[in-house]
Amino acid sequence: MPEAGIGFEVWNQQSIWSQTADRMKRTIGRARLGMLAATVLGAILATAASALAASASGPSRALAVAAAVAVGVAPLFRSRCTGTALQHWTRARSVSEALKSEVYQWLARSGEYRGEDRDVRLREIGDFVARLGSDLLRHTVPVRAKQRGLPDVDDAASYFRVRVAGQIEGYYQPRAVELRRTLRRLAMTQIGLTVSGIVLSATVATYPELGLGGWVAVAMTIGAAVSAYSAAGRLEYQLVEYLRTADELRRILRNSAEATTAAGTDALIRDSERVISIQNEGWMAKLAADPVPPGGSPA
Numbered sequence: 001m002p003e004a005g006i007g008f009e010v011w012n013q014q015s016i017w018s019q020t021a022d023r024m025k026r027t028i029g030r031a032r033l034g035m036l037a038a039t040v041l042g043a044i045l046a047t048a049a050s051a052l053a054a055s056a057s058g059p060s061r062a063l064a065v066a067a068a069v070a071v072g073v074a075p076l077f078r079s080r081c082t083g084t085a086l087q088h089w090t091r092a093r094s095v096s097e098a099l100k101s102e103v104y105q106w107l108a109r110s111g112e113y114r115g116e117d118r119d120v121r122l123r124e125i126g127d128f129v130a131r132l133g134s135d136l137l138r139h140t141v142p143v144r145a146k147q148r149g150l151p152d153v154d155d156a157a158s159y160f161r162v163r164v165a166g167q168i169e170g171y172y173q174p175r176a177v178e179l180r181r182t183l184r185r186l187a188m189t190q191i192g193l194t195v196s197g198i199v200l201s202a203t204v205a206t207y208p209e210l211g212l213g214g215w216v217a218v219a220m221t222i223g224a225a226v227s228a229y230s231a232a233g234r235l236e237y238q239l240v241e242y243l244r245t246a247d248e249l250r251r252i253l254r255n256s257a258e259a260t261t262a263a264g265t266d267a268l269i270r271d272s273e274r275v276i277s278i279q280n281e282g283w284m285a286k287l288a289a290d291p292v293p294p295g296g297s298p299a
Contacts, residue, residue, distance in 0.1 A: 006119045010126040011103050012145035017096035017133065019143045024089035031081035035074050036229045042070035043221040047214040088136055095133040097280050099126060101273045107151060108159035110269040114262070156265045160256045164249050164272050172246035179239040186230045193223040245279040 045067035052060040079085070106113045106122045113121060153159050197219035204213045252272050259265045 006123050006126075007103060007106060007150050010099055010106075010122055011148075011150055013126060013130055014096055014099035014103060015145040015148065016140050016143050017092055017099060017130075019146070020136070020140045021089060021092040021096050023143070024085070024092055024139065028081040028085055028089060031077045031085075032229060032233070034077040035081065036225055038070045038074040038077060039225045040222050042067050042074070043218045045070060047218045050214055051211060088139065091133055092136055092139065094280070095129055095136075097277070098129045098132075101277065102126060102129065104151060104153060104159060104163045105269060105273065107153040108156055108163075108269060109154075110156065110159070111266045114266075156256070156259075156269065159269060160253055160272075164253050164256070167276060168246050168249050168253070172242045172249070176239055176242040176246070179235055179242065183230070183235055183239065186226060186235075189226055190223055193219055193226065197223065241279050245275055248275045 045063045049060045049063035049067055052063065102122060102125050105111060106118060109118065112118075115121075151162050153162050197216055200212055200216045200219055203210065204216060249272065252268055252275070256265070256268050259268055
């Protein structure tokens with residue numbers, strides 16, 4: 001087998017696990033949006049049904065049935081974005097990231113991959129990591145490895161350029177910017193809902209004959225659902241972790257320019273992988289904590 005053979009083999013395994021984790025994440029994301037939509041729609045339809053009960057009993061009954069269906073559907077979405085679904089996703093992502101880490105260290109010929117048995121070690125460690133997700137293999141069946149070359153790494157210098165600088169500039173910084181925008185949009189939505197609730201409350205107090213009291217509860221329900229949706233993604237926690245990790249990797253990148261020995265370089269590479277691993281494990285543990293769903297309440 002050519003030298004890169006085992007590297008490609010493990011790299012292809014990483015591709016399969018990464019795509020599998022991405023598919024699981026998309027399913028969870030769609031389920032969370034479904035829960036949010038069902039909660040909001042149920043509140044709106046139920047209130048509309050109540051408002052029409054006296055003047056239009058037929059449409060009122062139809063809206064009440066639709067509201068009941070929306071409320072009943074919400075738990076179906078919950079099972080697809082909490083508990084086992086979250087655990088499976090985070091474990092698949094863990095396998096993917098562990099395989100990626102080993103391939104980069106193998107390419108850089110760092111640490112235990114400096115010796116002549118480096119290919120044997122990569123195979124052993126790659127097989128061990130993959131076995132950790134053996135019970136999830138059924139999720140990988142429809143997935144095929146992407147056709148891609150190995151990362152352009154063949155020594156410590158290229159490792160720091162491709163792996164470390166690439167993570168900072170190609171992942172953590174863009175994700176932090178994206179998360180800031182998402183959090184800002186959610187914050188503006190919550191502010192709008194709060195203001196709407198205040199205006200409705202004032203209107204109800206001033207003009208009770210309008211019969212808008214039920215819509216105050218709708219505004220509050222939607223606001224709580226949006227807050228729970230935001231909390232389910234642990235967005236603020238992820239933002240802090242992305243910024244912290246990028247800062248630590250920048251420090252390692254600066255120190256790499258001053259490393260003059262193989263031992264010093266190996267230590268910095270281990271630090272890089274440790275920092276990335278801690279960040280991944282940290283946010284995945286948070287996400288797997290099964291947060292309160294939209295419209296739900298703490299246990």
